[in-house]
Amino acid sequence: MGHVHIVRDLPSPPEGFARTVRVYTPHAYDALPGHRFPVLYMHDGQNVFAHPESALFDTWCANVALEHGVDAGHLEPWIIVAVDSGAGRVHDYSPWDEPRMRMQARGKAYGRFLVEHLKPLVDRTYRTRPGAEWTGAMGSSLGGLISLYLGCRYPDVFGRIGALSPTVTWGASQLFGAWGAHSRRWTRIYLDAGANEYTDASGVPVYYGESTRAFYEHLQRLGYADHELALVLDPHGEHHERDWQRRLPTAMHWLLG
Numbered sequence: 001m002g003h004v005h006i007v008r009d010l011p012s013p014p015e016g017f018a019r020t021v022r023v024y025t026p027h028a029y030d031a032l033p034g035h036r037f038p039v040l041y042m043h044d045g046q047n048v049f050a051h052p053e054s055a056l057f058d059t060w061c062a063n064v065a066l067e068h069g070v071d072a073g074h075l076e077p078w079i080i081v082a083v084d085s086g087a088g089r090v091h092d093y094s095p096w097d098e099p100r101m102r103m104q105a106r107g108k109a110y111g112r113f114l115v116e117h118l119k120p121l122v123d124r125t126y127r128t129r130p131g132a133e134w135t136g137a138m139g140s141s142l143g144g145l146i147s148l149y150l151g152c153r154y155p156d157v158f159g160r161i162g163a164l165s166p167t168v169t170w171g172a173s174q175l176f177g178a179w180g181a182h183s184r185r186w187t188r189i190y191l192d193a194g195a196n197e198y199t200d201a202s203g204v205p206v207y208y209g210e211s212t213r214a215f216y217e218h219l220q221r222l223g224y225a226d227h228e229l230a231l232v233l234d235p236h237g238e239h240h241e242r243d244w245q246r247r248l249p250t251a252m253h254w255l256l257g
Helices: 027-031 062-071 107-125 142-153 174-178 208-221 241-256
Strands: 003-012 017-025 039-042 079-083 135-140 160-164 188-194 198-201 204-207 229-234
Touching: 003 107, 017 062, 017 107, 027 062, 039 107, 062 079, 062 241, 079 107, 107 142, 135 142, 135 241, 142 160, 142 174, 160 241, 174 208, 188 208, 188 241, 204 208, 208 229, 229 241
Parallel strands: 039 079, 039 135, 135 160, 160 188, 188 229
Antiparallel strands: 003 017, 017 079, 198 204
16 A cells, blocks of 8 residues: 555645645555656545545545556556545535525635645646646546546646535536536546436535436537447435445546556
């Protein structure tokens, strides 16, 4: 296994507060000192790694999934940069206001933190491949929504987008209108959800299988081809880290391979 480096109290000027960021350097990072590595940015960083200082219960175990994929020959090694969420997660991962909850969005400021501050810092500090083809964003639920927003708003920065159980109807489904054309850039987008996955977020019902399929079909109509776009509907999938952990190897294989 590689190493998890935790950076606490990293200032986020666009948001006006500091964040905790966890950086996983794969085993190959030390073993191959002349090599440069692609980078995957993940949200809800406290839930991402199998590590003593991660969440107490289920996590995605992304470091384990990555190294298993490398060992099996499915993946090359990636650096994973996982940004912790906080008390304002719903606001921070929402690119647009959600009128049904009277919720004001701060997701655009979070996106600016990633693009204008965190990514340049990572590229200065680590041996990265900074191009969009070698930079990904991945998350689940609202973390999936903000990942798709990043792919739409910054296609020259994030070429690979992984959205597990994305809340695409959040904010009055504005993602559909915002993503109104093919970016005409190198793109790979992975979407998944439980076929019957459902939550009720403070009175806002979300049917993940139905809405994720609808967004997949929307991207198809915009001209995204099969080599750019994947959809997985899990017949047993629920809205839980255990399910995202279980589907992560498939997501990584298609998105990062």
